[in-house]
Amino acid sequence: MRVKLWGTRGSLPTPGPDTSRFGGNTSCVEVRADDNSVLVLDAGTGIRNLGRTIPGTTSRVDVLISHLHMDHIQGMGFFAPFYVPGLEVHIWGPASPLETLRARLGRYMSPPLFPVRLRDLPCNLTVHEVPSGSMRIGPFEVETTLVCHPGPTVGYRITEGNRSLAYLPDHEPALGVRGPLLGNGWTSGQTLATDVDLLIHDAQYTDAQYDDRVGWGHTTFSRAVEFAELARARRLVLFHHDPDHDDATLASLVSTLVKNERPAMPVTAGFEGEVFDL
Amino acid sequence: MQREVEIILMRQLASYLAMPIFIVDPEGNLLFYNEPAEALLGCRFEETGELPAAHWANLFTPTDSEGAPLAPDDLPLVVALRTRHPAHRDFWIVGLDGKRRHLKLTAFPLVGQAGRFLGAVSFFWEGDTR
Numbered sequence: 193m194r195v196k197l198w199g200t201r202g203s204l205p206t207p208g209p210d211t212s213r214f215g216g217n218t219s220c221v222e223v224r225a226d227d228n229s230v231l232v233l234d235a236g237t238g239i240r241n242l243g244r245t246i247p248g249t250t251s252r253v254d255v256l257i258s259h260l261h262m263d264h265i266q267g268m269g270f271f272a273p274f275y276v277p278g279l280e281v282h283i284w285g286p287a288s289p290l291e292t293l294r295a296r297l298g299r300y301m302s303p304p305l306f307p308v309r310l311r312d313l314p315c316n317l318t319v320h321e322v323p324s325g326s327m328r329i330g331p332f333e334v335e336t337t338l339v340c341h342p343g344p345t346v347g348y349r350i351t352e353g354n355r356s357l358a359y360l361p362d363h364e365p366a367l368g369v370r371g372p373l374l375g376n377g378w379t380s381g382q383t384l385a386t387d388v389d390l391l392i393h394d395a396q397y398t399d400a401q402y403d404d405r406v407g408w409g410h411t412t413f414s415r416a417v418e419f420a421e422l423a424r425a426r427r428l429v430l431f432h433h434d435p436d437h438d439d440a441t442l443a444s445l446v447s448t449l450v451k452n453e454r455p456a457m458p459v460t461a462g463f464e465g466e467v468f469d470l
Numbered sequence: 471m472q473r474e475v476e477i478i479l480m481r482q483l484a485s486y487l488a489m490p491i492f493i494v495d496p497e498g499n500l501l502f503y504n505e506p507a508e509a510l511l512g513c514r515f516e517e518t519g520e521l522p523a524a525h526w527a528n529l530f531t532p533t534d535s536e537g538a539p540l541a542p543d544d545l546p547l548v549v550a551l552r553t554r555h556p557a558h559r560d561f562w563i564v565g566l567d568g569k570r571r572h573l574k575l576t577a578f579p580l581v582g583q584a585g586r587f588l589g590a591v592s593f594f595w596e597g598d599t600r
Contacts, residue, residue: 286583287584321584337475338474338582339475340478340479344583367479367482368485368486369482377472378473378481379478382472383471384472
């Protein structure tokens, strides 16, 4: 399984020379199986560049959406496979208690926000709703669980053979927790990430930033490490970088984190174009 | 076993509130009770952990205003689990301090995303002591 990061930024695209190292595109990750099957995790602005690499001979593409905040769907209208007539495209994501996933996506993919309606896309599109549970997509076993973030939000665990990835891009597992994160399944997302080879996890805030943003749905650097250790993840990639953290700031924060926390696993800040072979 | 996020958030809310709160799963097993509820049960959650339905229901004997024992099926938490509707009633218990206490209890079912039935929650209020 090969994992490639196409967008690592949180909240808002942040292009420019100050963010060129870690990247300014919002959430998008490609997961490619040994047989070349492709899963796309989230449709932030990073999905545009990913879409241009998918060959015309591809017969099926699956896009797994964690939730419908704008930074996770903003690139959808610019994903080239959507415009390939007859190409089988599946979108998976959480519904709300009141509206279907298709209706909610249609709010963005329709005028006045976007000129092309979801129903007018020439690909062969199917929209699936994912409550908690497991499903098989080609060679991938995919587990989903609702996780702690404002609005219906799911995390994903993707397994191919004996290799596994957990994707929790927007996640506040420490909401309301005054001490250490709780074990025994009492921490949001814990089971999804247990013993994974690679954990891609929200680390948007410093401790100081978090004090003013409790309940906004994101994690601090130190809590991300604590979560990864609780789940016994083998590698942690920090993700959903704050738009206010330029390259120099982010590099400094991660360096300090590793020095102070001495994590039990390798910890790095994800950057656009980074590839992991699991 | 991963707890559902709605249950996790309910526990976190309960841990901040000053009224006694019980959280049970669909089978009635007591998943969590907060510090004010510890005073009612007479034991700390950190010591007991989760409690099977048959165990925690015997920790105190609820009665009506005349002192007649209440059947478990008459308790709001059980009603909320069985009917999946909110339930409320007054009852009396003898506290750990030997005092008879009048309690008001409201219980409601927890239904999560996609209609998943997750259990029930009960809130206690202390009424007149007599």
